[in-house]
Amino acid sequence: MTRYREFHRRSIEAPDAFWRDEAARIHWHTPFETVLDRSNPPFARWFTGGRTNLCHNAVDRHLADRPQQQALIYISTETGIERRYTYAELYAEVNRMAAVMRSLGVARGDRVLIYLPMIPEAMFAMLACARLGAIHSVVFGGFAAPNLAARIDDAKPVLIVTADAGARGGKVIDYAPLIDEALSRAAHKTPHVLMIDRQLAPEKFSAPYLLDYEPLREQFFDAHVPCEWLESNEPSYVLYTSGTTGRPKGVQRDVGGYAVALAASMEYIFEGRAGDTMFTASDIGWVVGHSYIIYAPLIAGLTTVMYEGTPIRPDGGIWWRLVEQYKINLMFTAPTALRVLKKQDPALMKAADLSSLRTLFLAGEPLDEPTAAWVSQSLGKPVVDNYWQTETGWPILAIQRGVEALTPKLGSPGVPVYGYNVTLRDEVTGEPCAPGEKGVITLAYPLPPGCMSTVWGDDARFVDTYWSSVPNQTVYSTFDWGVQDETGYVTILGRTDDVINVAGHRLGTREIEEALSGHNAVAEVAVVGVNDPVKGQAALAFTVLRDADRYASDEARAKLEAELTATVDRQLGSIARPARVHIVSMLPKTRSGKLLRRAIAALAEGRDPGDLPTIEDPAALQQIRDALQASAPR
Numbered sequence: 001m002t003r004y005r006e007f008h009r010r011s012i013e014a015p016d017a018f019w020r021d022e023a024a025r026i027h028w029h030t031p032f033e034t035v036l037d038r039s040n041p042p043f044a045r046w047f048t049g050g051r052t053n054l055c056h057n058a059v060d061r062h063l064a065d066r067p068q069q070q071a072l073i074y075i076s077t078e079t080g081i082e083r084r085y086t087y088a089e090l091y092a093e094v095n096r097m098a099a100v101m102r103s104l105g106v107a108r109g110d111r112v113l114i115y116l117p118m119i120p121e122a123m124f125a126m127l128a129c130a131r132l133g134a135i136h137s138v139v140f141g142g143f144a145a146p147n148l149a150a151r152i153d154d155a156k157p158v159l160i161v162t163a164d165a166g167a168r169g170g171k172v173i174d175y176a177p178l179i180d181e182a183l184s185r186a187a188h189k190t191p192h193v194l195m196i197d198r199q200l201a202p203e204k205f206s207a208p209y210l211l212d213y214e215p216l217r218e219q220f221f222d223a224h225v226p227c228e229w230l231e232s233n234e235p236s237y238v239l240y241t242s243g244t245t246g247r248p249k250g251v252q253r254d255v256g257g258y259a260v261a262l263a264a265s266m267e268y269i270f271e272g273r274a275g276d277t278m279f280t281a282s283d284i285g286w287v288v289g290h291s292y293i294i295y296a297p298l299i300a301g302l303t304t305v306m307y308e309g310t311p312i313r314p315d316g317g318i319w320w321r322l323v324e325q326y327k328i329n330l331m332f333t334a335p336t337a338l339r340v341l342k343k344q345d346p347a348l349m350k351a352a353d354l355s356s357l358r359t360l361f362l363a364g365e366p367l368d369e370p371t372a373a374w375v376s377q378s379l380g381k382p383v384v385d386n387y388w389q390t391e392t393g394w395p396i397l398a399i400q401r402g403v404e405a406l407t408p409k410l411g412s413p414g415v416p417v418y419g420y421n422v423t424l425r426d427e428v429t430g431e432p433c434a435p436g437e438k439g440v441i442t443l444a445y446p447l448p449p450g451c452m453s454t455v456w457g458d459d460a461r462f463v464d465t466y467w468s469s470v471p472n473q474t475v476y477s478t479f480d481w482g483v484q485d486e487t488g489y490v491t492i493l494g495r496t497d498d499v500i501n502v503a504g505h506r507l508g509t510r511e512i513e514e515a516l517s518g519h520n521a522v523a524e525v526a527v528v529g530v531n532d533p534v535k536g537q538a539a540l541a542f543t544v545l546r547d548a549d550r551y552a553s554d555e556a557r558a559k560l561e562a563e564l565t566a567t568v569d570r571q572l573g574s575i576a577r578p579a580r581v582h583i584v585s586m587l588p589k590t591r592s593g594k595l596l597r598r599a600i601a602a603l604a605e606g607r608d609p610g611d612l613p614t615i616e617d618p619a620a621l622q623q624i625r626d627a628l629q630a631s632a633p634r
């Protein structure tokens, strides 16, 4: 471990020298003056005074060396469309999009909300924003209108870029009515909405505010839009994520630090070299998509594969065939997808020539040992689990094979990544844990380049949420439990807060509770995450009704449950839909009225909830047990 240890030690003890070297990986229009400005902790400003541009680094810079290399391979198994773009073609498309945006008044510092399915235009729109110095905020296409409205009101965009429809599992999802509803719900009035017409929606939606992209693209076909040279710490994007409250947080990212961090990660963690092909099966609505579908592979001169579809359509061999057909070298997905693939006919994997594939990367949720063992055996390639968050933008824990190919430990995403000063701490005292002791995973100041700069529009929330939760310490809390062994490997043991992870999607249980409370039958509700063999976790809801007598019959209860899950679909989107909504007459609470969520989750997973000396009425636990029992498969 000597090489890794020395590398990590230098990054922590001499961060200025370490990151000064790494900064040479990207193009600086104006060199930076200071590597790290620590004058206002816990805020860290990297590469101050330096001017650069993400789009220049991702696209323009490659025009000299690799204009004819594929930059993007787009495959949709939903529409049967395949499109390829060289770096020169990507440059042209991004310039067209940037020119259209500019003609609509988009300028440096403005926000552009992107609500798009997985289509090439999503990449063009993100890069066009980066080019103009506008701040993109991509909202996952599976989110429902009220969710979208909340993000519109927080980001206050000057433009929304959307499409007529998305597609998933063979079903077309009309976007225009969602946009229409979101716009009418939002207090902020967005001046323009640009629509990419995929001609998928069954009916043409025409609202006076909708602008069709295609004729505008034609109009600006030969446009060249210069890159805005941004100061390294200007915002590049805002990406909303869930936390403890129902109000989503806008994670704000910088420009220079992010570019440097991603470029370095491509060598030390992903071992991706210019000319390689990388397939990250995620969505541009998530951080993995931002970092490893769009920015990192392009900055490093790779070919990135963007995929619309599921892993099992037309059949469970599709991803392996893509590896063969496009000679994919690096693949990155979430454990959920592998748990799905594990259930497919093994012949489907064996039939494909996977010789191009060097490494499989997995992140987003715990990688369970059986799945890890299955995939490494059947693939016969290194599998690199990596642990990180929307907030950090790139891995915190991983085996950094580009530094030293340490032996993986089953069930652990590995050791702290260079730049991250990781300490597990006692939840009550804030003191460091001994090896083998469970604690909160914390990061010392400063966070390395690329991590969130602040919460969009709310510096106080950044400090209060992330830097004030560990007693007696000013450290960043990941809100994850973990345990570290003597050699440094960390195992993740779940969240310390009310965030759950369903099929790799991060959801706040409070958001789901708020959606359910909106139904007038509901008096009180508790949502918890419980183990699920495929999705990692599933949400379960327990509700107390206002008028329980109305729902006495099984039929009335079943109808109500369907209505309640539909409410979540409408408010948040179907990804947040609870697996079950149970009806009880009281919820377990402390005498001071705090919901005992951990006790509910323990019962739902068949564990002992432990001693609960502060519980108001122990009968409430029995109610949860009864409800679970009544619904258990016989």
Ligand code: PRX
Pocket (backbone or CB within 6 Å): 241, 287, 288, 362, 363, 364, 365, 366, 367, 385, 386, 387, 388, 389, 390, 391, 413, 478, 479, 480, 492, 494, 495, 501, 504, 505, 506
């Ligand atoms: O709980 C951890 C879990 O996912 C959370 C972050 O989710 P998100 O913001 O969507 O970012 C995902 C970026 C990969 C973490 O707080 N998590 C992420 N990766 C892992 C993980 N849990 C266990 N193992 C992982 N590799």
